Amino acid sequence: MSKKFNEIPMGGNILEPGSAMQYKTGGWRAERPKHTPDDCLWLKNGTCLLCWIFCPDNAVKIAEKDGKRTYAFDYDYCKGCGICANECPNSCIEMESE
Amino acid sequence: MSVKLKDMIQSPQIMSSGHRMCAGCAAPPIIKIMGFALRGPTIICNATGCLEVATTIYPQTAWRIPWIHVAFENVAAVASGIVEGINAMKEKGRYKHEHVDVIAIGGDGGTFDIGFGSLSGALERGHDFVYMVYDNGAYQNTGIQRSGATLPGQETTTSWAGKAEPGKRERKKPIAEIVAAHRIPYVATVDPFHYRDFITKFRKALEVEGPAFIHAFSPCPRGWRSESSKSMELAKLAVETGIHPLYEIINGDEYIMSAPSKNLTELKPVDEYMKLQGQFKHLFSPQWEDFRKQVQEQVTADWERLKKKCGIA
Known part of the structure; x- marks a missing residue:
């Protein structure tokens, strides 16, 4: 952050989109979500994804490649709010103490 | 507008972690x-708020x-300035995009109270932009002060509840109806839980010519x-x-109830909503029993009124 006055973009504009990624909010977390894949509808048949839609921190990382689906939490950014655990229809996500 | 999960996964996220x-x-x-509903280049104007x-x-x-x-x-004034600025640059041939959507976002304080004048002015001038308010019921960012969106009975730091007062006594501004009274092409209420409904409505709001207003519950x-x-x-x-019933208002007078609200056979008691929140805790003491009933009556009366407007018996 220690920039000289002539290195700061005009008007204090931020030129790099999404640069908040540099700031890791994972340290805010008191409880950590844990995923059990057995009943997960996303892994089973590629539906649901309520946790991914409702996650305020984009901390649910999902991917689909050649019919193979993956699911993971990004603990660098997860603030541990527990919305995913509350909304999961099959109770696949549990919150456990850090 | 497709709201398939597969398309949603592919679309880029507009806000990072x-x-x-x-x-x-x-x-x-x-x-x-909201990002899933965007259709191309977009500029966001954001009023002060959380x-x-x-x-x-x-x-x-x-x-x-x-x-x-x-x-x-x-925020509404700046959004209208951006819309007109783009139009002026296009006329001079200095703008490379064919069409850019302009979205103004405000909190409930910035929309219901402070920014209401500029919002009303922008709606009257009829610029082609979408205004979205995310309504969390008070000035949460500055320390939970009461706003025009605060529900009756809600405790805030400027409407304390106790022996003398049950929190805020006044009712909430019906902002969607107030905005619809400007006869703008599209007004809708949304909430994040019914996200498919949200995406369809937001896309509609972007597609109409002229101003549109979205009231999101947050x-x-x-x-x-x-x-x-x-x-x-x-x-x-x-x-x-x-x-927070979900409905659309088209051209200021055509009310359409949306599916999540329409499919309700009967409303749940407001107590169920209040029990989950500490800010309504005082209403469950015997002293404010009557006030709680009044709030329930008010909500039911508003619901019946809305149903009549939507043509549902």
């Missing part, structure tokens, strides 16, 4: 869901699309003294109890 909104805040999911303060802490920003911060009172665990994990449950309950 690492923003400093509270854990469990419903505003980032609202922005995320969303602005916590997503852009200098020198970082969580936004991945062009974004401008303006004061509480003039639970706030910090100010509502609710559990952070219950935010989406509260958004769902707000629809089920009739506190």
Whole structure:
């Protein structure tokens, strides 16, 4: 952050989109979500994804490649709010103490 | 407008991780869901509020699309300026995009109270932009002061509840109806829990010619003294109890009730919504029993009125 006055973009504009990624909010977390894949509808048949839609921190990382689906939490950014655990229809996500 | 999960996975997220909104805040999911509805280049104008303060802490920003911060009172004015600026540049042949959507986002304080004049002016002038308010029921960012969006019985730091007062006594402004009275082409109420409904409505709002207004309901665990994990449950309950019914208003007089509200055979009691929040705790003491009943009566009366307007018996 220690920039000289002539290195700061005009008007204090931020030129790099999404640069908040540099700031890791994972340290805010008191409880950590844990995923059990057995009943997960996303892994089973590629539906649901309520946790991914409702996650305020984009901390649910999902991917689909050649019919193979993956699911993971990004603990660098997860603030541990527990919305995913509350909304999961099959109770696949549990919150456990850090 | 397709709201398939497969398309949603492919579409880019307009807000990155690492923003400093509270854990469990419903505003980032609202922005995320809004992002699924975008159709091309977009400029966002953001009034002062939680969303602005916590997503852009200098020198970082969580936004991945062009974004401008303006004061509480003039977000609609700035959005209309951007729309007209783009039009002027297009006429001179200095603008490379064919069409750019302009979205103004304000909190409930910036929309219901402070920015209402500029919003009304922009609607009257009829610029082609979408105004979205994320309504969390008070000035949560500055320390939970009461606003025009605060529900009756809600305890805030400027409407304390105790022996003499049951929190705020006045009713909430019916902002969607007030805005619809400007006879603008499209007004809708949405909530993040019914995200498919949200995406379809937001896309409609972008597609209409002229101003459109979206009223999004955004639970706030910090100010509502609710559990952070219950935010989406509260958004769902707000629809089920009739506190935030989902409907559209077209050209100011055609009311259409949306499916999540229409499919309710009967409203749930408001108590169920209030029980999950610490800010309504005092209403369950015997002293304010009557006041709670009054709130329930008011919600039911508003619901019946809305049903009549939508032509549902």
